[in-house]
Every structure is written in structure tokens, then in C-alpha cells.
Amino acid sequence: MTEPIVNAAWLQANLKNPNLILLDASFKENQSNIKTDLENIQIKGARFFDIKNTFSDNNNTLPNTIPSPEKFEFEAKKLGINKNSTIVVYDNLGIYSSPRAWWLFKVMGHQNVAVLDGGLPEWISQKYPVESIPEIPNYAIGNFEAKFDPELIKSKEQILENIQTKDSVLIDARAENRFKGIGSEPRPGLRSGHIPGSINMPYTQLLRNGKFLPKEELVKILKTDGRPLIFTCGSGVTACIDLIAYELIGKNPKSVYDGSWTEWGQLENLPIEN
Known part of the structure; x- marks a missing residue:
């Protein structure tokens, strides 16, 4: 895939592709406290990609950190994912x-992956077509191979x-009040403010009705000077939204x-700005 996102019409047209694997990367709850009434529904044929419990390092005290x-x-193989799979995540x-799941696959060397715009x-x-979320089935073991790219993680x-x-x-994807240190952090025990020299680009400003803004609008909002970009947020999830934008x-x-x-x-020896 040449683009990091696909639309619903593309996915519908490609659902019968035998190499297509559709992954539901929904959270049961989130730090942004966004609610949904769709938690018991999935796109027909989707497989659950559990970022919180399966595709994170559960031995790390920090939430959502990348697994080995x-x-x-091992877990991707259990989901039936192959080296030649075309993956769409929502x-x-x-x-x-979903952008976090997309980024994880990129870090693990799998390029043929995209996010469903609008989910x-x-x-x-x-x-x-949708369906009620079924009991987790056993899939035929895939032959996925992780080829870790350290350049994508800092x-x-x-x-x-x-x-x-x-x-x-x-680039910091958090809300402006948290970036400026005038809003409380959702996780207890954290100082307020931001990393010195970082710029604020709240992920919510890059979306409209749950979809990415059109490219021509993103070009006007997002300014770059050719340097490499590093993305940060609260725990590495919404940073990936900014990254895709x-x-x-x-x-x-x-x-x-x-x-x-x-x-x-949480580390007192690291510098912060407000």
C-alpha cells in the first residue's frame, strides 16, 4: 500500500481478497474518555488486535509500550497474519x-498495512456489513516475520x-492545555508541561468527524522544514495519529x-517547559 489510509469503499471492494486481514484495534477505554456505543460490534470478519494486553510490553510499568x-x-502469527498479508486496521x-497498530506493524517491518479512515x-x-463480536476463534497459524526497525522508535x-x-x-499530540501545563494530566503523579523545544499539534485538530482532514487542509496546518519528525503524546497512542497526518x-x-x-x-531529572 502506498498510502497509510484507505476509505470504506476501498475496503468493501477488497474484502474478498484472500490476503486481506482486517484488524479491530479498538480500546475498551481510553485516557481521552471518549465514549462509543459500538463496543460490541465489529466489521464482518475482523480479528481483534489487542494493543493493551497483547501487543504491548506488559512487564513495563509504562502503558502501551512496544513489545519485543x-x-x-508470536502474537501476529496466532492471529493468522502472514508475511504477504494485506492488513487494514480500524x-x-x-x-x-488504529494508527498505533499501523505504526507497530511498520516498526516490525511490515509495509503492507493501512488504517481505515473513519473506522x-x-x-x-x-x-x-457488521456483526456482533464473536468469541475469539483459533486461526490458522500465520508465517509473519518481525523485522524490527529501530529508526522508527526513540x-x-x-x-x-x-x-x-x-x-x-x-511534535506533541496532546491537548493545548496539557502542553502548556495549565490542565491536569489524566494519569496521577505526572508533572505538567512539555518537553523543551517541542511544538504542539493536538491530534483532534487533524480530524473531522472521525476522519483525517483532506490533504489540502493538512498541508496548510502542518508545516515542516525537511528535518526528521519525532512524535510524542501521553503514552504513544495519539502520537501515531499525528504521524500519519x-x-x-x-x-x-x-x-x-x-x-x-x-x-x-514522572522523571524529576528531565527538563520541562510550561
Whole structure:
């Protein structure tokens, strides 16, 4: 796939492709406290991609951190994913957690993956087929291979170094009040503010009715100077929304600070700005 997103009409036209695997990456709950009445419904034939419990490092005290390539590969195989699979991932909020799943596959070296623009709400609005979420079935084991790309992920040490070098632009997807330190953090025990030198681009400004803004609008909002881009947020989820938006308009190298504010905000020795 050349684009990071596909629309509902494309997915409907390709549902019978034997290599297509449709993944539901919806969260049961989210830090943004966004509600849905679609939690018991899925696109017909979807498989549940459990970011929180399966495709995260559960031994890490930070939420949603990337799992090891070995674990990712093992769990992807259990879902019946193959090396030649065409993957489309969606969530039940429109665009929220699905970009995180897209990014995880990219980090693990799988390029043939896209996000369903508008997710489940858009699919339903087009009157395409849905079903009640079934008991989790056993799938034929796939032959997926993880080929970890370390360039797509950044550590706090790399972020600290970048504050000095300014080699990359750090983009924070959190709401403006949290970025400016005038709103409380949803997770207890975190300082308020932002990483020095970062710029604020709230992910909500890049969406309309659960879909990405058209490219011509994104071009007007998102300014880049050719430097690599690093994305951060609260816990590495909505940062991936910003990343896809920038991917739609330019090919700067892009990565995610996986620890994000949950890590940075709890470490007293790291600098912050308000």
C-alpha cells in the first residue's frame, strides 16, 4: 500500500481478497474518555488486535509500550497474519487507536498495512456489513516475520540529546492545555508541561468527524522544514495519529517517542517547559 489510509469503499471492494486481514484495534477505554456505543460490534470478519494486553510490553510499568519483536511475531502469527498479508486496521472511535497498530506493524517491518479512515463509524454510515463480536476463534497459524526497525522508535536519552542538537522536530499530540501545563494530566503523579523545544499539534485538530482532514487542509496546518519528525503524546497512542497526518503530506523520516509524557513527566531529572 502506498498510502497509510484507505476509505470504506476501498475496503468493501477488497474484502474478498484472500490476503486481506482486517484488524479491530479498538480500546475498551481510553485516557481521552471518549465514549462509543459500538463496543460490541465489529466489521464482518475482523480479528481483534489487542494493543493493551497483547501487543504491548506488559512487564513495563509504562502503558502501551512496544513489545519485543519476538512477542509481536508470536502474537501476529496466532492471529493468522502472514508475511504477504494485506492488513487494514480500524477502531470504533473513527481514528484513535488504529494508527498505533499501523505504526507497530511498520516498526516490525511490515509495509503492507493501512488504517481505515473513519473506522467503524464510517463503515456503518455507509451501511456496509457488521456483526456482533464473536468469541475469539483459533486461526490458522500465520508465517509473519518481525523485522524490527529501530529508526522508527526513540528513547528518552535520544529525546534529551535532541533538545541540544535540534536535529529533529519534536511534535506533541496532546491537548493545548496539557502542553502548556495549565490542565491536569489524566494519569496521577505526572508533572505538567512539555518537553523543551517541542511544538504542539493536538491530534483532534487533524480530524473531522472521525476522519483525517483532506490533504489540502493538512498541508496548510502542518508545516515542516525537511528535518526528521519525532512524535510524542501521553503514552504513544495519539502520537501515531499525528504521524500519519504528516505521512499523508510529506516523507520526512518519522519516529515515535514511545515513553512519551507518561515517562518524561514522572522523571524529576528531565527538563520541562510550561
